[in-house]
Amino acid sequence: MDNHFVKVNDTQSLANLIARSQTAPIIIFKHSTTCGVSSFAYREMQNMNEEVNLVEIQSARAVSEEIERQLGVPHESPQVIVLRRGKAVWNASHFQIKAAAVSAAVKNNS
Numbered sequence: 001m002d003n004h005f006v007k008v009n010d011t012q013s014l015a016n017l018i019a020r021s022q023t024a025p026i027i028i029f030k031h032s033t034t035c036g037v038s039s040f041a042y043r044e045m046q047n048m049n050e051e052v053n054l055v056e057i058q059s060a061r062a063v064s065e066e067i068e069r070q071l072g073v074p075h076e077s078p079q080v081i082v083l084r085r086g087k088a089v090w091n092a093s094h095f096q097i098k099a100a101a102v103s104a105a106v107k108n109n110s
Contacts, residue, residue, distance in 0.1 A: 005052050005053075007055075007060075014070075021084050024084075027106065029078070031054055031056055037095065041080075045099065077093075080093075
């Protein structure tokens with residue numbers, strides 16, 4: 001796994017990310033290990049310089065469901081969500097996932 005990817009395996013880790021978003025933008029990337037479109041998005045996210053918090057939906061389904069419940073962002077896969085101050089401030093899915101757009105969302109919410 002690339003050095004800037006951090007796996008999010010449980011809801012406590014998600015709670016910690018939401019808390020950290022009070023002081024800085026947080027990137028969450030929901031990824032399906034069995035989806036071709038998600039593989040393209042994964043390669044795009046490898047171009048990020050920022051920390052990318054990776055939710056593999058097959059092994060962390062509860063985390064994916066909690067993201068939808070707490071943040072109000074309907075589930076998609078692949079999907080990128082930028083958090084700031086405990087809220088989803090930007091999201092994209094499928095072929096809309098581009099490293100430049102994610103970086104711009106982070107910068108605009110710093």
